[in-house]
Amino acid sequence: xxxxxxxxxxxxxxxxxxxxxxxxxxxxDWTWARIWTRYxxxxxxxxxxxxxxxxxxxxxxxxxxxxxxxxxxxTDTLRALKIGWFGGQVDDGTSFELLRDFVIAKNAWESLxxxxxxxxxxxxxxxxxxxxMGGFKWVDAILSPYVWTLSSLPRLxxxxxxxxxxxxxxxxxxxxxxxxxxxxxIINTWAGVKTTEQSLINAARVFGAGRAQIYKxxxxxxxxxxxxxxxxxxxxRGLIGVVIVEFLTGASTLGGLGWLIFRSASAFNSALTYAxxxxxxxxxxxxxxxxxxxxxxxxxxxxxxxx
Amino acid sequence: xxxxGQARRPLIVADSMTAGYxxxxxxxxxxxxxxxxxxxxxxxxxVLVGPSGxxxxxxxxxxxxxxxxxxxxxxxxxxxxxxxxxDRSMVFQDYAIMPWRTVEHNxxxxxxxxxxxxxxxxxxxxxxxIIEDVGLVGFEKSFPYELxxxxxxxxxxxxxxxxxxxxxxxxxxxxxxxxxxxxxxQAQLEALVMNAGQTVVFITHSIDEAIALGxxxxxxxxxxxxxxxxxxxxxxxxxxxxxxITTHPRYGELREHLWNLVxxxxxxxxxAHHDEGDSTGDxxxxxxxxxxxTTMDPGI
Numbered sequence: 001x002x003x004x005x006x007x008x009x010x011x012x013x014x015x016x017x018x019x020x021x022x023x024x025x026x027x028x029d030w031t032w033a034r035i036w037t038r039y040x041x042x043x044x045x046x047x048x049x050x051x052x053x054x055x056x057x058x059x060x061x062x063x064x065x066x067x068x069x070x071x072x073x074x075t076d077t078l079r080a081l082k083i084g085w086f087g088g089q090v091d092d093g094t095s096f097e098l099l100r101d102f103v104i105a106k107n108a109w110e111s112l113x114x115x116x117x118x119x120x121x122x123x124x125x126x127x128x129x130x131x132x133m134g135g136f137k138w139v140d141a142i143l144s145p146y147v148w149t150l151s152s153l154p155r156l157x158x159x160x161x162x163x164x165x166x167x168x169x170x171x172x173x174x175x176x177x178x179x180x181x182x183x184x185x186i187i188n189t190w191a192g193v194k195t196t197e198q199s200l201i202n203a204a205r206v207f208g209a210g211r212a213q214i215y216k217x218x219x220x221x222x223x224x225x226x227x228x229x230x231x232x233x234x235x236x237r238g239l240i241g242v243v244i245v246e247f248l249t250g251a252s253t254l255g256g257l258g259w260l261i262f263r264s265a266s267a268f269n270s271a272l273t274y275a276x277x278x279x280x281x282x283x284x285x286x287x288x289x290x291x292x293x294x295x296x297x298x299x300x301x302x303x304x305x306x307x
Numbered sequence: 308x309x310x311x312g313q314a315r316r317p318l319i320v321a322d323s324m325t326a327g328y329x330x331x332x333x334x335x336x337x338x339x340x341x342x343x344x345x346x347x348x349x350x351x352x353x354v355l356v357g358p359s360g361x362x363x364x365x366x367x368x369x370x371x372x373x374x375x376x377x378x379x380x381x382x383x384x385x386x387x388x389x390x391x392x393x394d395r396s397m398v399f400q401d402y403a404i405m406p407w408r409t410v411e412h413n414x415x416x417x418x419x420x421x422x423x424x425x426x427x428x429x430x431x432x433x434x435x436x437i438i439e440d441v442g443l444v445g446f447e448k449s450f451p452y453e454l455x456x457x458x459x460x461x462x463x464x465x466x467x468x469x470x471x472x473x474x475x476x477x478x479x480x481x482x483x484x485x486x487x488x489x490x491x492x493q494a495q496l497e498a499l500v501m502n503a504g505q506t507v508v509f510i511t512h513s514i515d516e517a518i519a520l521g522x523x524x525x526x527x528x529x530x531x532x533x534x535x536x537x538x539x540x541x542x543x544x545x546x547x548x549x550x551x552i553t554t555h556p557r558y559g560e561l562r563e564h565l566w567n568l569v570x571x572x573x574x575x576x577x578x579a580h581h582d583e584g585d586s587t588g589d590x591x592x593x594x595x596x597x598x599x600x601t602t603m604d605p606g607i
Binding site (some may be wrong): 090197199200202203204206207208209213218219221222224299300301302 | 403416
């Protein structure tokens with residue numbers, strides 16, 4: 001190799017003599033500056049969150065925002081999290097009625113089941129509807145007034161007429177979650193089919209593709225990344241749906257995580273409210289971050305063309 | 308390539324053909340080609356040159372079977388063209404290779420779309436052979452996004468040639484490729500079609516490319532396009548394998564003659580037309596490629 005290393009650490013003046021022996025790639029020295037550039041975001045995040053929790057603790061401890069009934073300390077919230085997820089409650093007379101062993105875990109499981117089933121149905125119905133609307137003009141013409149109206153309408157508004165028809169039970173919960181979640185899938189799938197590049201379709205036609213093959217070999221693969229981003233949107237919409245529906249329908253005991261947040265708040269068990277909220281936030285965060293890499297895995301060809 | 312002395316058999320015959328396309332937004336029909344009569348002979352390399360929007364792409368799309376002529380007839384081997392066929396394949400201006408397929412899977416596509424008698428191993432061998440011919444060895448498993456424009460068009464060329472079609476249609480295939488790569492690709496194309504004896508209909512904006520590649524050059528006039536003149540390129544082949552073609556004694560004369568023809572048309576175009584789009588409306592790139600003056604809404 002005749003080229004010198006261009007690593008930032010290399011010193012031009014001293015390696016002039018050993019020019020031919022220089023490898024092109026060499027290990028960089030570990031200096032504090034390098035550690036900082038590499039890990040600065042992780043370090044900042046840790047400091048950032050620590051400060052956040054300390055301020056929270058101080059605000060709650062000195063009751064700046066309000067009494068503990070309204071704004072719990074961070075340590076009380078952690079305790080509620082521990083009991084709610086892993087049990088181990090000691091009955092020392094300080095506990096509130098709602099905070100029982102595993103109460104968050106049980107309600108979270110309840111919500112998760114409801115969420116998963118609804119999302120499967122929403123995606124399972126949404127993709128074929130979107131494909132049919134994109135592929136067949138008549139299906140599009142017939143369905144589009146309903147799809148566009150329902151997708152622009154705040155889904156909460158149809159709760160009242162739905163209650164009149166279905167009553168308050170499990171079915172209305174599923175119906176409302178599905179209605180909240182389904183439209184991004186339909187619309188994205190439809191958009192993917194509609195925007196399939198004409199030149200790709202022409203190429204397929206020149207090489208002998210009929211209508212069915214154009215769908216299979218061009219339109220479907222082209223639409224796949226659109227479907228994936230539709231699913232991503234639907235997943236977060238569905239989560240909103242779950243919380244709202246659990247709040248609206250209520251329950252006496254096991255209403256789900258959304259129900260637990262509202263129920264504990266109305267019972268002024270603020271530590272449990274914040275513990276449930278934090279559980280939901282972590283779940284949502286994992287979900288969003290998890291689906292973010294989904295497109296890169298399923299449709300790797302899209303990544304670079306975006307940059 | 309032209310076999311001089313041998314009788315030239317007409318392969319594609321356009322007889323007073325008129326064709327165009329619909330401007331969807333304005334609900335108007337636009338005539339791209341009017342009353343065009345042109346014969347492509349078997350084994351020849353015919354190049355179409357002409358100003359932007361003169362209907363070259365429409366002509367090639369009619370031969371490909373993507374667009375139906377409005378009037379007149381176009382026959383292939385004596386039969387009217389009715390849709391695409393396996394004897395005609397095409398290289399596209401914007402490559403039109405599937406971004407989700409690797410290089411080898413893109414090249415293999417024609418075998419997936421049309422029934423054939425080859426075994427899997429035969430197909431794999433054909434694909435590998437053409438990959439070697441166009442210089443894509445080592446990139447078999449790459450996705451198009453990992454390739455440069457020139458490499459992508461090699462994939463497009465390989466896909467079109469892998470089935471050894473009778474006719475190769477090329478719509479400004481090297482227009483978006485850098486100048487150095489273009490010369491390499493031109494030489495590869497010449498070698499490929501000389502080997503296989505293909506008939507080629509090739510569109511270009513570049514007079515130099517036309518002279519380098521064509522046996523005959525048809526200069527198309529402004530929209531609605533007509534054949535203004537056909538120029539024979541009496542230069543022996545291979546022209547691009549070695550040496551510099553521009554030093555050939557005939558080169559300068561041909562270039563000047565063609566340049567005068569095309570210049571007239573291009574200047575005429577600027578005066579006469581301020582309308583929309585390139586010649587088909589089929590390809591988005593065509594629309595994008597038009598100058599700002601032509602894409603402006605005339606209503607404003």
